[in-house]
């Protein structure tokens with residue numbers, strides 16, 4: 001006879017244990033006792049710090065935003081400086097600059113040096129060498145405007161315009177079932193496509209680094225990057241796999257940008273074909289044994305995402321491969337990135353959700369793919385990866 005507990009019993013035990021644990025944690029007497037007792041004090045301090053970070057995260061993010069917008073990260077990267085030079089660069093008074101730099105130093109963005117001088121801190125250095133992360137910090141002004149009243153945002157109809165859905169014009173089109181902007185070459189949509197394409201191009205390097213380290217692209221003959229933007233991913237992969245034939249599919253306004261950036265690239269242009277249309281309405285081009293969807297599926301709700309997977313399946317030859325690269329929910333060491341950051345980001349955008357690899361796997365199966373597997377990336381927080389075969 002097995003003495004293992006069945007599922008409902010285990011669930012009941014877990015619930016009782018969590019109930020007991022939380023009653024203990026909420027007891028002022030337990031909190032006082034554990035803060036005073038030498039063996040539990042380090043745990044209490046660490047949990048209090050974590051709780052404080054949850055409370056103050058927005059203020060920390062705004063300190064970082066001020067350093068980036070005020071040019072202080074750039075200045076500190078040039079070498080140590082004094083407060084007056086920083087004040088000059090940021091266009092702030094001396095007292096305000098000192099307040100900001102002290103805040104930045106407490107967060108690891110800056111660091112103090114003897115003689116009241118300042119230099120980059122460790123986290124400041126990691127961010128300074130990452131133009132994509134810096135572009136996202138600037139872009140967060142839109143996200144934080146939408147999140148100023150989080151309950152109002154969550155109560156509102158997701159089809160209502162938001163700062164983020166105005167920025168990502170195609171996302172609102174996808175959510176409302178409209179024809180995606182730019183499909184008919186509508187001149188009014190070209191500036192919107194240029195703005196979001198520039199942000200995507202700026203942040204693409206950190207993503208392509210992850211995928212190129214995780215997957216051998218040179219085992220394929222031809223790759224079609226669906227939703228490929230202005231071609232930063234195609235260029236990175238084309239450089240790493242010099243024999244690979246390349247294709248890019250996107251909305252017309254975006255493909256026009258790709259033509260400008262890639263058309264004159266002597267390494268890429270001779271093996272590149274550009275295709276425009278809507279992946280939610282049109283068939284995808286054939287003749288590619290690898291299709292990539294990089295930061296695409298999480299933009300779309302389940303029905304359009306499944307429609308897109310079916311279109312990819314139909315365009316691939318027998319034995320063909322789909323590579324999905326995007327930040328995924330439940331990522332190792334990045335649970336908050338998936339469900340808290342992208343969960344709310346994509347809610348504010350009005351379309352899409354972060355998915356767990358198993359959820360993507362189930363969608364791949366129902367789109368007709370024969371098999372799928374997750375492949376590890378160095379930084380799942382930046383990008384996870386799944387390979388599926390026809």
Ligand SMILES: CC(C)=CCC/C(C)=C/CC/C(C)=C/C=C/C(C)=C/C=C/C=C(C)/C=C/C=C(C)/C=C/C=C(C)/C=C/CC(C)(C)O
Nearest residue numbers: 126127130132133136168203295296298299345346349382
């Ligand atoms: C040498 C010494 C002293 C010590 C050695 C110890 C050691 C090894 C230290 C390590 C130091 C180090 C190398 C640190 C590296 C840090 C890294 C790699 C940091 C990376 C940070 C990346 C960040 C912050 C990325 C942020 C990305 C964001 C916010 C992306 C947002 C994307 C969005 C909103 C996308 C939107 C697209 C849409 C609409 C969803 O489709």
Ligand SMILES: C[S@@+](CC[C@H](N)C(=O)[O-])C[C@H]1O[C@@H](n2cnc3c(N)ncnc32)[C@H](O)[C@@H]1O
Nearest residue numbers: 170180200227228229250251278279280294295
């Ligand atoms: C989040 S961006 C990702 C761009 C690029 N793959 C990257 O990672 O940098 C989404 C891309 O999908 C394209 N897109 C959105 N809806 C589309 C549609 N219905 N048909 C074709 N492309 C579309 C957008 O124009 C944009 O370039």
